[in-house]
Amino acid sequence: METFAIVREKLDQAVEVLREKEVDLWITFVRETSQVRDPCLDLILGLDLTWQSALMISRTGERIAIVGRYDADNVRNIGGYTTVIGYDQSIREPLLEQVQRLNPRRIGLNFSESDPAADGLTHGMFRVIAGILGGTEYSARLTSAEEVIAALRGRKTAAEIDHIRAAIGATEGILREVEALVQPGMTEREIAAFIHQTTRKRGLTPAWEPEYCPIVCAGPEGTFGHRMPGDYQTQVGALLQIDFGVRREGFVSDLQRTLYFCRPGEESPPEEVMRAWRAARAALEAGRAALRPGAQGWQVDAAARQTLVEAGYSEYLHAFGHHIGRTVHDGATVLGPRWERYGKSIEGVIEVGNVFAIELGVWVPGYGYLGCEEDVLVTPDGAEYLSEPQEEIWCIRK
Amino acid sequence: METFAIVREKLDQAVEVLREKEVDLWITFVRETSQVRDPCLDLILGLDLTWQSALMISRTGERIAIVGRYDADNVRNIGGYTTVIGYDQSIREPLLEQVQRLNPRRIGLNFSESDPAADGLTHGMFRVIAGILGGTEYSARLTSAEEVIAALRGRKTAAEIDHIRAAIGATEGILREVEALVQPGMTEREIAAFIHQTTRKRGLTPAWEPEYCPIVCAGPEGTFGHRMPGDYQTQVGALLQIDFGVRREGFVSDLQRTLYFCRPGEESPPEEVMRAWRAARAALEAGRAALRPGAQGWQVDAAARQTLVEAGYSEYLHAFGHHIGRTVHDGATVLGPRWERYGKSIEGVIEVGNVFAIELGVWVPGYGYLGCEEDVLVTPDGAEYLSEPQEEIWCIRK
Numbered sequence: 001m002e003t004f005a006i007v008r009e010k011l012d013q014a015v016e017v018l019r020e021k022e023v024d025l026w027i028t029f030v031r032e033t034s035q036v037r038d039p040c041l042d043l044i045l046g047l048d049l050t051w052q053s054a055l056m057i058s059r060t061g062e063r064i065a066i067v068g069r070y071d072a073d074n075v076r077n078i079g080g081y082t083t084v085i086g087y088d089q090s091i092r093e094p095l096l097e098q099v100q101r102l103n104p105r106r107i108g109l110n111f112s113e114s115d116p117a118a119d120g121l122t123h124g125m126f127r128v129i130a131g132i133l134g135g136t137e138y139s140a141r142l143t144s145a146e147e148v149i150a151a152l153r154g155r156k157t158a159a160e161i162d163h164i165r166a167a168i169g170a171t172e173g174i175l176r177e178v179e180a181l182v183q184p185g186m187t188e189r190e191i192a193a194f195i196h197q198t199t200r201k202r203g204l205t206p207a208w209e210p211e212y213c214p215i216v217c218a219g220p221e222g223t224f225g226h227r228m229p230g231d232y233q234t235q236v237g238a239l240l241q242i243d244f245g246v247r248r249e250g251f252v253s254d255l256q257r258t259l260y261f262c263r264p265g266e267e268s269p270p271e272e273v274m275r276a277w278r279a280a281r282a283a284l285e286a287g288r289a290a291l292r293p294g295a296q297g298w299q300v301d302a303a304a305r306q307t308l309v310e311a312g313y314s315e316y317l318h319a320f321g322h323h324i325g326r327t328v329h330d331g332a333t334v335l336g337p338r339w340e341r342y343g344k345s346i347e348g349v350i351e352v353g354n355v356f357a358i359e360l361g362v363w364v365p366g367y368g369y370l371g372c373e374e375d376v377l378v379t380p381d382g383a384e385y386l387s388e389p390q391e392e393i394w395c396i397r398k
Numbered sequence: 399m400e401t402f403a404i405v406r407e408k409l410d411q412a413v414e415v416l417r418e419k420e421v422d423l424w425i426t427f428v429r430e431t432s433q434v435r436d437p438c439l440d441l442i443l444g445l446d447l448t449w450q451s452a453l454m455i456s457r458t459g460e461r462i463a464i465v466g467r468y469d470a471d472n473v474r475n476i477g478g479y480t481t482v483i484g485y486d487q488s489i490r491e492p493l494l495e496q497v498q499r500l501n502p503r504r505i506g507l508n509f510s511e512s513d514p515a516a517d518g519l520t521h522g523m524f525r526v527i528a529g530i531l532g533g534t535e536y537s538a539r540l541t542s543a544e545e546v547i548a549a550l551r552g553r554k555t556a557a558e559i560d561h562i563r564a565a566i567g568a569t570e571g572i573l574r575e576v577e578a579l580v581q582p583g584m585t586e587r588e589i590a591a592f593i594h595q596t597t598r599k600r601g602l603t604p605a606w607e608p609e610y611c612p613i614v615c616a617g618p619e620g621t622f623g624h625r626m627p628g629d630y631q632t633q634v635g636a637l638l639q640i641d642f643g644v645r646r647e648g649f650v651s652d653l654q655r656t657l658y659f660c661r662p663g664e665e666s667p668p669e670e671v672m673r674a675w676r677a678a679r680a681a682l683e684a685g686r687a688a689l690r691p692g693a694q695g696w697q698v699d700a701a702a703r704q705t706l707v708e709a710g711y712s713e714y715l716h717a718f719g720h721h722i723g724r725t726v727h728d729g730a731t732v733l734g735p736r737w738e739r740y741g742k743s744i745e746g747v748i749e750v751g752n753v754f755a756i757e758l759g760v761w762v763p764g765y766g767y768l769g770c771e772e773d774v775l776v777t778p779d780g781a782e783y784l785s786e787p788q789e790e791i792w793c794i795r796k
Contacts, residue, residue: 116522212446227472
């Protein structure tokens with residue numbers, strides 16, 4: 001199964017990352033993952049687990065899975081684990097035995113104050129593993145695996161990039177169908193329903209929670225941002241902004257498209273709207289130009305933010321960009337401003353193989369919200385578009 | 399929206415539970431919940447949140463939500479929160495301010511070593527909130543909210559029970575369609591594909607991870623338990639067991655049905671199979687009889703387990719029962735044996751309003767696996783079936 005081929009590839013990559021980050025043993029410690037799911041499971045397992053389970057990857061190259069007996073065969077099927085131990089009553093003994101045998105100096109666990117994607121270990125399960133290791137020298141060797149996870153998740157393999165590209169292509173197709181369909185007088189809710197229907201027809205699901213995916217912002221009266229589609233209507237002489245992505249075979253896309261409903265006789269949006277659009281596009285391009293290997297997240301945001309502000313527009317109240325991959329906020333480095341809520345995430349360094357959604361927008365009083373969002377791949381020479389970037393506002397004449 | 403009506407009902411119930419359990423303030427502390435989702439969110443919010451967010455419920459009756467500015471309107475729409483604070487840069491100040499104003503002696507957080515449904519707080523987020531409260535007297539007042547969550551989740555309201563009942567009805571319908579369809583020579587995978595198709599057609603989704611939902615165990619050669627449907631085929635003179643449930647409007651069911659493919663001329667399964675079935679059914683009924691308000695989880699399991707063993711069959715290697723509701727392992731009390739992996743969960747006390755799936759099975763060499771699983775509601779007089787219990791093996795004559 002192809003899912004497992006990608007998992008095996010990531011397991012190999014994980015060993016390399018452990019060597020680079022000097023973490024001897026990385027333990028993903030989970031249970032009942034259909035209830036609370038550590039985001040790392042998609043990377044290194046691709047299955048759910050029921051009882052307390054430890055996925056242990058060692059810098060020596062061993063990959064040991066200790067799982068409930070009913071899960072053991074499924075984990076063996078993946079083919080990426082060198083040892084699979086199925087237990088009946090308690091994980092304590094096999095876990096202690098493996099840790100003692102491997103004798104790691106640094107043990108990485110999945111917790112992070114700044115990176116949600118590296119923070120899948122629950123506090124209860126932290127207490128369980130700290131209890132199991134309590135009284136041994138290993139309990140003092142526990143550390144955050146956030147750097148390991150950030151590198152592993154962020155450095156997309158060729159197969160991962162292909163999957164993201166396919167999700168983007170599907171999203172662009174759906175957004176073009178919306179362009180063909182929309183008319184003045186439709187509510188945000190109607191547009192969202194059409195997008196959901198089209199997505200389902202193609203056998204896909206929304207990239208994030210369906211209530212907010214798509215986000216639809218019609219006309220000049222609403223508010224913009226992370227809210228559910230409502231009763232606001234598209235209008236002649238006003239903007240329509242859509243923020244949408246799909247999940248396709250486990251990978252996602254995240255794009256925004258901006259439309260304008262021309263008045264009779266109008267060939268393009270009024271100058272006020274065009275000026276804002278050019279400023280937004282220029283800011284997006286400035287951010288993309290700064291998105292190079294070695295840059296820090298906040299530097300990329302600052303390039304875009306400054307360009308927008310210098311053009312005379314308010315700064316956007318969110319981050320410029322975020323990783324996408326298995327999820328739409330795919331962890332690690334955020335391309336965001338130095339605000340407390342972003343923590344250390346904005347200090348992360350851009351690496352080759354990273355895939356980001358980059359976005360910003362402008363509120364144009366009297367017309368509504370316009371937003372640009374594209375998906376890009378970081379190469380040694382800079383960030384290249386994976387999506388076909390929207391260079392002009394899509395004008396609807398109906 | 400009906401979802402929010404149930405959320406408001408649970409928020410009212412939460413205040414009562416806090417008074418009973420003498421917890422002054424219960425804080426659900428989350429971020430990026432589309433990535434790591436605290437199971438309590440379904441109970442008290444019904445939405446996802448993006449930035450660091452605190453849902454604070456006080457025994458005084460106040461319900462305060464501190465969320466990122468873009469989420470604030472959506473939380474206001476629920477109508478169940480008395481105060482909704484949207485912030486731009488940091489949750490620190492509003493959170494500290496509210497805690498100081500409420501001045502709680504005991505602050506419950508969502509962590510638990512034994513109950514996954516009460517363990518939605520990540521270790522990283524625990525460190526964040528401990529840091530925010532660090533240096534105040536409140537950091538020493540943090541405690542597990544597991545008892546609050548167990549009571550709130552376990553005591554189903556009338557509306558919740560109606561929803562579960564509807565999910566069970568839909569599942570029974572799908573399983574009857576399977577009965578009408580199956581023939582000797584079908585693979586487990588084919589049966590699972592039919593069930594997925596039928597589920598989708600009805601606008602429903604599987605109750606747990608689709609790879610394992612349904613679990614299908616055909617004939618005498620396979621293994622049984624929590625594994626994916628494979629290439630084993632249904633056979634004349636052999637059993638077929640299916641473990642399946644659906645999610646319908648946010649609530650789930652979990653049932654097993656056992657089928658037997660009669661040989662030419664056979665009217666019912668052979669005596670060897672019938673004896674095992676009667677033993678399994680008697681054990682299930684013994685467990686159900688023990689499932690009364692005030693009993694502890696392990697006592698219920700012991701009643702069923704002992705009945706089966708006394709009839710001369712091996713004990714099942716899992717727990718007898720688990721809560722169902724929003725999820726199929728709906729937290730808190732497990733009706734399981736005193737094995738280490740069940741921790742304290744089996745010491746929980748059964749309460750009126752609890753809904754459990756109860757299950758067990760027997761491997762019949764030469765025939766395959768037979769399983770019984772039904773869903774029941776605990777009333778003051780004992781556990782009543784919500785499903786139509788399978789009293790006889792379904793015999794297929796084709």
